[in-house]
Amino acid sequence: MFRYTKATAVRELLVWVVTLIGLLPFYLLVVTALKPDEEVLTTSAVAPPSSIDFGAFVEVLTTTGRNSIPMSILNSVIITAGAIFGLVLLGSVAAYVIARRTRAWTNLTYYLVLIAIILPAQLGTVPLYIGARSVGLTGNALGMILLWIGILLPLSVFLYASFFRGLTTEYEEAAVIDGATPTQAFFRVVLPLMAPATGTVAILAGLIVWNDFFNSLIFLGGSETQTLPVAMYTYVGGLVSAWNKIFAVVIISMVPILLFYMFAQKRFIQGFAGGLKG
């Protein structure tokens, strides 16, 4: 009885109009970043540049020194990749043992992880900073990676555990009967079957780590190692109304995430909301 009628077409058009107005900030972002310096303040914000000028991008990408944008991109990549690797490795093996073995201690560990998910992180920040500083783990990528693994492990363990519970044990049993050790059975047989879980962990953790500003500001503050958001914050703080350069940095920070999003938008959206149906 509900069919695509004229009214639906009008509704579709209306939603598009509202959506495009809502996405106007992206338009402003792109046109402003492509303007040459002298046009930024003299022309209207919505006017396209008279000619496309990549000067702002060139200037941003050739910054040097402590808040060098290219260096901060490299740091962000290292920290994000390291955190994802650790979360996949430690999270999957821990979740496997917790999900497959039914002993009192595995249940207890599982609850420990669940409660950690709810526990707000704010209160722990000061002690973590002081602890990390005293053992030399502030101001470097290694400390940041360890911190992120610690912060996000409950998420990783929880996601993997729920996937493992949905997987029959017959795969491991077949592998063991064929002569595999428990380690081989897990890494050669079970983990590859967990690609959807690994994908979800990687996307959620990758987004959180890549976009994070607060923790990087505290744990890397003032050091030579800066992540992209902190370098962006410092770099922008030194620019007054040079919006073409500011927006060039902003675009550079958004592009990697948006590329991933375009390729895997279904998994992104499901990762965020798919579970809510339960």
Place this chain on the structure above:
Amino acid sequence: MTVTIDESSTRTLTVPPEAWNTPPPRKRGKKPLISFGHWWWALPAVVLVIAVHYVATLTGGFFAFTDWTGLGDWSFIGLDNFERIFQDPLMLGAVGNTLFLAFASVILTNVFGLLFALAINRMLKSRYILRTLLFMPVVLSPLAVAYVWKFIFQFDGPLNGFLGLIGLESMQKVWLADPTWSIWAILITVVWQQTGFTMVIYLAGLASVPIEVEEAAALDGAGIWGRFRYVIVPAIRPSIAIATTLGIIQGLRIFDQILALTGGGPAGATETLATQVYKQAFSLGQFGFGSALALVLTVIILAFAILQQYVTRDRDAGKA
């Protein structure tokens, strides 16, 4: 797979109700044929979780009752830090702003998110493209998004330009330096970025409404409002519970946008507990006082988080 997370700089997760049930019992009397992995595989994860989540949080709770400055001696000062928080107008303002941003953002993102979800839910040919576009801001860095809005709110920026264009010069303002309006500018920035998230939650909820029921209601003469009130709302009640509680928890810790847009100014008009924790502990080195502020924030967040677990569990019990 059941987990949800929010996007602010530090995160909260919701634990779905069924997760609290103990793992499915293995069939009794049947010993597993093989050992699954080695018990010590769980060790690194357990150690890290205990250190980063439990030990650190408890230590922070202890710091809250001291006057420690990060160096040298400290002493236990009881409730002095909290007395200071609740006597300082700046801190009280920060508590007020924290709650305002949390509640206002949750109301607006839920209203807009639900409207978008209802609008694109069925039949629109381009609904997947629209969903992709509307969700896009959610994946971006809140800091980067805040800079875009900072440009829009500049005195010579597009917003004032638009107001001038339609003859509302009298409404033009220095938005980010205005003691009344600056917090609204932050609110708009947050709502713009988060609406796609609530929309996706509601789309998932709406997918559970059987089209036949809606059609039956329409045949029985229910109008749009009637169908919404009596068919859709009861079906998406779980989504409402999750979207609102998650939104509040995430709204309570807004930080990046404030630092980028106003830095807490003008004259503390946009300070929140999160920005004050950062400033007191890490800029001023008052680790004790900063921890006390963090404890206040933690208690507020925890109250809502527990409420959320309760609400979502309750729904589960109701279903069974």
